[in-house]
Amino acid sequence: MQEIFAKDPEFEPAIFVEQTREQARPHATMLLRKLHSEILRRGIFTPQQVIDEHEKYLMCQNTPRGHVALIIKQTLHFAMFLKAIVNLGANDYHKRLMQEAARMDFIGCFAMTELSHGSNVMELRTTATFDEKTKEFVINTPTDNDIKVWIGNLAKDARYALLWARLITQGKDHGVHPFVIQIRDSIYHKPLPGLLIGDMGMKVGYQNMDNGFLRFNNFRVPRDTLLSKFFQVLDDGTYKTEIASKTKRLGFFLQTLxxxxxxxxxxxxxxxxxxxxxxxxxxxxxxxxxxxxxxxxxxxxxxxxxxxxxxxxxxxxxxxxxxxxxxxxxxxxxxxxxxxxxxxxxxxxxxxxxxxxxxxxxxxxxxxxxxxxxxxxxxxxxxxxxxxxxxxxxxxxxxxxxxxxxxxxxxxxxxxxxxxxxxxxxxxxxxxxxxxxxxxxxxxxxxxxxxxxxxxxxxxxxxxxxxxxxxxxxxxxxxxxxxxxxxxxxxxxxxxxxxxxxxxxxxxxxxxxxxxxxxxxxxxxxxxxxxxxxxxxxxxxxxxxxxxxxxxxxxxxxxxxxxxxxxxxxxxxxxxxxxxxxxxxxTHLPPWEWYNPFAHEDFYERFLGQVVRADGAFERSRIWKEMLAPEGEPQKK
Amino acid sequence: MQEIFAKDPEFEPAIFVEQTREQARPHATMLLRKLHSEILRRGIFTPQQVIDEHEKYLMCQNTPRGHVALIIKQTLHFAMFLKAIVNLGANDYHKRLMQEAARMDFIGCFAMTELSHGSNVMELRTTATFDEKTKEFVINTPTDNDIKVWIGNLAKDARYALLWARLITQGKDHGVHPFVIQIRDSIYHKPLPGLLIGDMGMKVGYQNMDNGFLRFNNFRVPRDTLLSKFFQVLDDGTYKTEIASKTKRLGFFLQTLxxxxxxxxxxxxxxxxxxxxxxxxxxxxxxxxxxxxxxxxxxxxxxxxxxxxxxxxxxxxxxxxxxxxxxxxxxxxxxxxxxxxxxxxxxxxxxxxxxxxxxxxxxxxxxxxxxxxxxxxxxxxxxxxxxxxxxxxxxxxxxxxxxxxxxxxxxxxxxxxxxxxxxxxxxxxxxxxxxxxxxxxxxxxxxxxxxxxxxxxxxxxxxxxxxxxxxxxxxxxxxxxxxxxxxxxxxxxxxxxxxxxxxxxxxxxxxxxxxxxxxxxxxxxxxxxxxxxxxxxxxxxxxxxxxxxxxxxxxxxxxxxxxxxxxxxxxxxxxxxxxxxxxxxxTHLPPWEWYNPFAHEDFYERFLGQVVRADGAFERSRIWKEMLAPEGEPQKK
Incomplete structure (x- = not known):
């Protein structure tokens, strides 16, 4: 895998590339997709193997440190989004999405955290209410404080979301459940009606990660979006499961993670x-x-x-x-x-x-x-x-x-x-x-x-x-x-x-x-x-x-x-x-990690070399005219 | 002082402004100069007071936290560059520079650290050799490992430098001494001949600080650049001082700091x-x-x-x-x-x-x-x-x-x-x-x-x-x-x-x-x-x-x-x-620190407000077309 990185100039270690947040994000997405398609093209993994052995897939990548920031985007898609469908999905819709996710036809996100609930997952407030007439779930964000926040891959990339919301049928709250829903259309890549999706703004680290927020307003999704391996909602809204308590259910969901x-x-x-x-x-x-x-x-x-x-x-x-x-x-x-x-x-x-x-x-x-x-x-x-x-x-x-x-x-x-x-x-x-x-x-x-x-x-x-x-x-x-x-x-x-x-x-x-x-x-x-x-x-x-x-x-x-x-x-x-x-x-390092100048005996030379070769290393101040002396000062040269 | 900050939209707290390094640096310089000219214009300090009471000047500024990153640029100029001249300077050239520095006609830097010597100041290698014929010092960087590095204010702003170099007269090394030298011309703001000045490149924090490097190649400066209050070099190169040992001299320089x-x-x-x-x-x-x-x-x-x-x-x-x-x-x-x-x-x-x-x-x-x-x-x-x-x-x-x-x-x-x-x-x-x-x-x-x-x-x-x-x-x-x-x-x-x-x-x-x-x-x-x-x-x-x-x-x-x-x-x-x-x-905060949304009871509202008002909060991915589904996928909307 390291070969793909080592031999392609597009994979220049990120430490040598100065990027704004707006530059870093599409660049990461592009690299990630390129990497994945190379893996499939070379037959290192088939899509089915990605599904069955995502642990191995992620392990085997072992991304060089120069691109370690990619791992989180990958992990969210494969180990959180895809894995949840694999573990908890049951119907044909889930199976189709698994295949597409394994091919990376789209990027998924994992929408759990809300503005006023982070660690306390039991108390998440987003609701998915079953409408018996249309057999749909109606998803809502009760108040602004319940907006999904910090969701990685959401602000720019994700077309699908693994959503955690309270399942409500026949007026009864069955606790937090997982749904897999489409959030952006497939033609314009814009948020679907009923959704407000935005960017969480300036933040520290992981500039290549597009953390987003998400608000639902009577957003309707089909019944098969519920990941229903261990619980089902019948036509009349009857809720069936083998795991009786809300706490145990949530505990089990989290155990799978x-x-x-x-x-x-x-x-x-x-x-x-x-x-x-x-x-x-x-x-x-x-x-x-x-x-x-x-x-x-x-x-x-x-x-x-x-x-x-x-x-x-x-x-x-x-x-x-x-x-x-x-x-x-x-x-x-x-x-x-x-x-x-x-x-x-x-x-x-x-x-x-x-x-x-x-x-x-x-x-x-x-x-x-x-x-x-x-x-x-x-x-x-x-x-x-x-x-x-x-x-x-x-x-x-x-x-x-x-x-x-x-x-x-x-x-x-x-x-x-x-x-x-x-x-x-x-x-x-x-x-x-x-x-x-x-x-x-x-x-x-x-x-x-x-x-x-x-x-x-x-x-x-x-x-x-x-x-x-x-x-x-x-x-x-x-x-x-x-x-x-x-x-x-x-x-x-x-x-x-x-x-x-x-x-x-x-x-x-x-x-x-x-x-x-x-x-x-x-x-x-x-x-x-x-x-x-x-x-x-x-x-x-x-x-x-x-x-x-x-x-x-x-x-x-x-x-x-x-x-x-x-x-x-x-x-x-x-x-x-x-x-x-x-x-x-x-303290030996493999060759593909040699790029770091600090790892070498000739550090001073390598470091200086990097410094003087950087873009703009010798550029004059943008406001140099304003830096000049006021009139009257003796001039030199 | 806080009033200047609080009432001028140019002084919007830095946490709300997304800037690249290239944007942050001139912006900081501009703010700093604006602030200083306001202080002089309002008569809060006269230039002479800035010289005599720079401690008070820096204390009194008490920059609001939203612009706390400015303090280091200020400190380098006033508490390191200017202060060294005040404490160790003696001749008319020094006095003129004090006045100019106090008016901030130029920005100064403090050039001590070298590539291979940081903590160990005694062993700095840059040399200032006295030429008896011209009564000048010839400044040299012996090898690339002795280049001055990480010097704040140097890469873009500084016209003068407080330089630490080994004083050599009559072939004898008298140890590290302070000099104040011009490094950029007053017309084009370009490095003077004999100097190589550049940018230290991407770094963490203080994006508004222009850390630079500096290499000397037979760079000649007049004798009066030596800060000579406690030691002099006579015409024939004789070195005179009351502080006999090299170590004591350096100890005293550092004591003044x-x-x-x-x-x-x-x-x-x-x-x-x-x-x-x-x-x-x-x-x-x-x-x-x-x-x-x-x-x-x-x-x-x-x-x-x-x-x-x-x-x-x-x-x-x-x-x-x-x-x-x-x-x-x-x-x-x-x-x-x-x-x-x-x-x-x-x-x-x-x-x-x-x-x-x-x-x-x-x-x-x-x-x-x-x-x-x-x-x-x-x-x-x-x-x-x-x-x-x-x-x-x-x-x-x-x-x-x-x-x-x-x-x-x-x-x-x-x-x-x-x-x-x-x-x-x-x-x-x-x-x-x-x-x-x-x-x-x-x-x-x-x-x-x-x-x-x-x-x-x-x-x-x-x-x-x-x-x-x-x-x-x-x-x-x-x-x-x-x-x-x-x-x-x-x-x-x-x-x-x-x-x-x-x-x-x-x-x-x-x-x-x-x-x-x-x-x-x-x-x-x-x-x-x-x-x-x-x-x-x-x-x-x-x-x-x-x-x-x-x-x-x-x-x-x-x-x-x-x-x-x-x-x-x-x-x-x-x-x-x-x-x-x-x-x-x-835990009370003064009004000019209220801008931080985290300090308030209505945090969620303020935070969300900030997030949705940020530039580009709702912008589509730059590479959205590449994010679309491959042909053949069922399309939605």
Whole structure:
């Protein structure tokens, strides 16, 4: 796939092209369609394969970073719009649209968010009322506050929309349902009558994405627009379904979309690695300061610089390996995901954590990497700010990261509650919670014996600390919860008043345990001894550094002592010194990513070359006449 | 001053105007000149006052946030270019340029940074070699790696440059010196022969700033271009000065610029407050989720949301009050600042800390505030990303924040060393270091007795913890340092290997002590009892929250116990609940800041109004014909 990008001048990396929003958007659309038609023409995928294996399609594209901003347009069309039809569609109209979408005859959008409802999907207000006479749905936006907003692909491109609206039949509200509707005509590409479609205006990042708003005014659509695999509306408006409750229905719809959380996590993990690689390569090239009289030293030789980059570099590997495992797991579970009788709690908990953790860590990496490049980090040619803005939205969409973690927290609390009431855990992945609860003293004693500065310390040992920490968080939360209820507080309030300090810490602890386990499983496959040792050290550096970063939490109830914390800090510093050289082979970039001048030994030359070749580099000010001196000033030349 | 902005349609807040880089730059220049000529015309300042009181001039402008990006262009011209001439200039040429610069007959730039030397100013490579025959300096850029880069105002606007170059006379290098030179002619506004001036290209943020690069090729300038107040070059090339060492000279040049660190801190502090106010006002307006069946609740009612916003809001007040005090202090010390026989160590240490702390905290506020606005935080109309990008550069210029803190750290280590060798501290502001060192047990015992959950707990009590913490950091660093030297390590290495973990923590601890003291001094003036109580609680929330955020550090050597940490956490939560309402009067905005739709109860209406009124809001895709269906598809409408 990279070949298509690498050999076509139209696919010049976006960092070298200065475009306004109005230029960037049609350009992206054109590239996306061109790319897709190349894929079909070369037979890399058939349209049917795009439908059946859209996960693979999106994975396989693995768009080079120079065009990473295209991924979201792609994802909205294939992983959100098309996937929803595949999972929830039933009739011939849906089948036809699937085929057309797979060929990209049109571009689709995913119309969920409204002006006054984002995270709270249950409360969306757009209505789709069944008219028994015409067998149509009449779609309406009750008030201006219920206008669909921020919908990607909508402002300019989309001809069809996957619409989320309240289904109303026989005067009864059945909750939010998915519809697939045409929104622009096929001749003039203008909004159909009854629709007001516009642009969300100036925004940050993703200038190539056309975010739009959409207002419905008695907009009529045929009955078959309802994605009716699991529920039908009969001629007289009778509503039939196997999923009885509104909440369960919505939960199921969202479950079918859990894949998008992994995709976001994967994108963030890839970007995280890339930014770390650029920053580390630059750190080995750039020299500054040194002992007076001696040559200047590379930034990479300074402990401060190692400290700001290397732990995040290791973390990026831990995340990348773990996301990969979760993706494989998702694919094996796919049949259950689209089965409304199954609830996949562990999958949901870990996908949610993955979206949150991968995007938050990437965010922190980008900010630090930008700073580590000094002033050069402001140049577009470094790609840092593109990465910052492209990822920043990941912190918000699909649910605000800090709010979303509650979904993971609920899973752990449920399991802790089962343990406390003598039941078994729901999944093997959290069996350690029960083990620790059964014999906590043994685990705590084992941790107390650890010398965290020891050179032979194993990641497995640190993992034990993480596990006990996670269990402590879980049972402490249960205690807090029970106490609140006993004091007569409202369940909703007790829960909410545990979020910032207790629940989010717990959710992260659970996820980090899983990630360290996944990392260990992955590096166990590594056959080359020295390489494996580097990976082990990298895991250690991540786990120890992370512990020192949140030392207040880990020292809670003196789980680790003040001395152990000092040992961990010292060990972190010694690992930095070793890994700054040993990790170099892992900063390799494939040829199609070589365009970034910051990745090279001859950075200064490449960077300057880019600067002087840019359009208008030597142009005089547009208002130069107004810049002249007032009369009377002595003139020079 | 705000009146000029508020009543002139040309000064429409920048958030409502979509501009390319090429449009934004001349527009900013025009606005800046218009603003300045208005100020002179109305007699608000005379040119001589601009020269004598440029601090006041810049302060008094207090540009509304809608045009905050102008401040940097202004600062470069007045606080960097003009100020350097005022402080270091001596001859008639300098005096004439001061007058012209004060009238803004031309725009100046400050040419320090080079391609391969940023933070390390000592090693700049541009040379100014004295030619005894012509009594001129010949300026050269030795290699491409020594080109001046990122110079603001240079690419398009500047006619003069404050140039930093190595002064060479009689074959001897006297180190980096300041020169003021003409770089563009006065008739065509083109670079003078011998200069290559260009644009740094696409970059992030400050699109209205014309960052440029500059290469010299045997560029000759008269002798009087040297800013010669403290050193002269005689006809035969003899170099005369009272400041003997190169390092001291450079230190003195930079000392005269310390004001710019306060200015940056002030700008960051103002922006920090503003972003907090916008986020808090939005949080009271925006409703989401709630107990099923009941009305949705405002975001501000959620503990999680309070937790992410309120501590930063309180911190912003602590910073704002402290920066103000430091600014006043600077003004009283001004005569000493420009006296090469004086070294102002405390002023330097606290100015440096202020630049670092104010910009880092603002950075964190902006990122969190953006997230707290959800998807709306991506709209330009929220101003969040403008604030993020405008401030981000503050983390880097004038020295990378994490590297720069060493300058503050050195001051504390020096004082700790004096104490350890039986001498007195250099300044009253760090007398507590000696007190604690003399009788540490007493202080530790006092802290041990504190109940941090106590409602009557005073900020003064917490201040004691901060002081002991700072002292511990200082003496621990000294111990680490001495140990390293005793082990035979190189001084440079011991020092550098203490930076990330020990020195930076120490520098921050010192600064926070001073900030809490300054905050207490400031709120002591508050006469209204209830208001004062709110300020006290805000100080408490800041100090306790900050302690829990860095609990690993504060629990070091068990300075505070696990129980005390829990008490602090609980007290933070109870303070959130009280302050979320009590702090509302402090979220007031002056009328000229009302333009931001996010600051209002009727946000949805204002925001939508802005969206639909924007240019091109309803325009069809530029490539709509290519978006049509291929032949054969059923057509609708």
């Amino acid at each position: 859990s894949y998008s959380r992994i995709l976001l996590g994967l994108g963030a993990a890839n970007g995280n690695l890339y930014a770390n690689i650029i920053a580390l390569r630059f750190a080995h090239m750039r020299k500054q300061f040194g002992v007076p009289g001696e040559p200047e030293r590379p930034l990479a030789s300074y402990q401060l610089h190692q400290y700001r980059l290397l732990p995040k570099f290791c973390q990026a590997f831990v995340i990348r390996f773990s996301v990969d495992e979760i993706l494989q797991y998702y694919i094996t579970m796919k049949p259950q995901v689209v089965d409304p009788t199954k609830t996949l709690e562990f999958l949901h908990a870990i996908c949610t954590f993955t979206k949150v953790y991968a995007s938050t860590c990437a965010h922190n990496t980008y900010l630090e990497a930008r700073q580590s490049l000094g002033g050069f980090g402001y140049s577009y040619y470094s790609e840092m700010y593109q990465m910052i803005t492209y990822n920043d939205v990941n912190l918000t969409w699909e649910g605000d990261n800090k709010v979303l973690l509650q979904q993971t927290a609920r899973y752990i609390m449920k399991n802790c509650n089962r343990i406390l009431t003598g039941k078994d855990v729901t999944d093997q992945q959290v069996k350690y919670l029960k083990d620790i609860h059964t014999d906590k003293a043994k685990f705590v004693a084992k941790i107390g014996d650890l010398d965290l500065g020891e050179e032979d310390l194993k990641l497995e040992d640190i993992l034990e600390i993480y596990r006990v920490f996670a269990a402590n968080c879980g049972f402490k939360a249960m205690k807090h919860f029970t106490k609140g209820l006993e004091e007569g507080q409202d369940m909703f309030d007790v829960y909410l008043n545990s979020v910032p300090v207790i629940l989010n810490t717990m959710a992260i602890a659970f996820g980090e345990v899983y990630y360290i386990e996944a990392y260990l499983r992955r590096i166990a496959h590594c056959k080359d001894g020295p390489t494996k040792r580097v990976f082990e050290k990298m895991g250690l550096l991540y786990a120890l550094w992370n512990m020192t970063e949140r030392a207040g939490d880990f020292r809670n109830e003196n789980l680790i002592s003040s001395d152990q914390l000092s040992q961990a800090k010292d060990r972190v510093l010694s690992l930095l010194k070793e890994l700054i050289h040993e990790a170099i082979p892992l | 310390s004001y710019s660190r306060i200015l940056l801190g002030l700008g960051a502090a103002n922006g920090n407050l503003y972003a907090n106010i916008i986020a808090l006002r939005f949080a009271h307006m925006r409703k989401q989720f709630g107990v099923p069946g009941e009305p949705e609740r405002p975001l501000a009612s959620y503990q999680l949301h309070q937790y992410r916003l309120l501590p930063k809001f309180c911190q912003a007040f602590v910073i704002r009050f402290s920066v103000d005090e430091i600014l006043q202090y600077y003004i009283t010390m001004k005569p000493q600042v420009v006296d090469p026989t004086k070294t102002l160590e405390f002023l330097h240490a606290i100015c440096t800390f202020t630049k670092v702390y104010a910009s880092t905290c603002a950075h964190n506020t902006y990122l969190e505030a953006r997230q707290s606005l959800g998807g709306f935080g991506y709209s330009y109309y929220s101003e969040m990303y403008q604030m993020i990008t405008y401030n981000d550069v503050n983390l880097t210029w004038e020295g990378d924040n994490k590297v720069l803190l060493q300058q503050t750290a050195r001051y504390i280590m020096k004082n700790c060393n004096r104490i350890l060798t039986g001498k007195d501290v250099t300044d009253q502001q760090v007398k507590y270091l000696k007190d604690i060192h003399t009788d540490k047990a007493k202080f530790v015992a006092k802290i041990g007795d504190l109940d941090l959950g106590e409602e009557d707990l005073k900020l003064e009590d917490i201040l004691e913890i901060y002081r002991v913490f700072a002292a511990n950091c200082g003496f621990k660093a000294m111990k680490h340092f001495t140990k390293g030297l005793e082990e035979g390590q190189d001084m440079f290495d011991v020092y550098l290997n203490s930076v990330p973990v020990i020195l930076n923590t120490m520098a921050i601890a010192f600064g926070e002590v001073y900030y809490i003291e300054a905050y207490l001094r400031r709120i002591a003036h508050c006469k209204d009892g209830p208001t004062k109580r709110v300020f006290e609680k805000m100080g408490l929330l800041y100090a306790l929250w900050n302690m829990t955020e860095r609990a690993g550090d504060f629990r070091n050597e068990n300075l505070i116990s696990s129980d005390q940490l829990s008490q602090a956490k609980d007290r933070v939560l109870s303070l959130l609940k009280e302050l979320i309402h009590e702090a509302i009067p402090l």
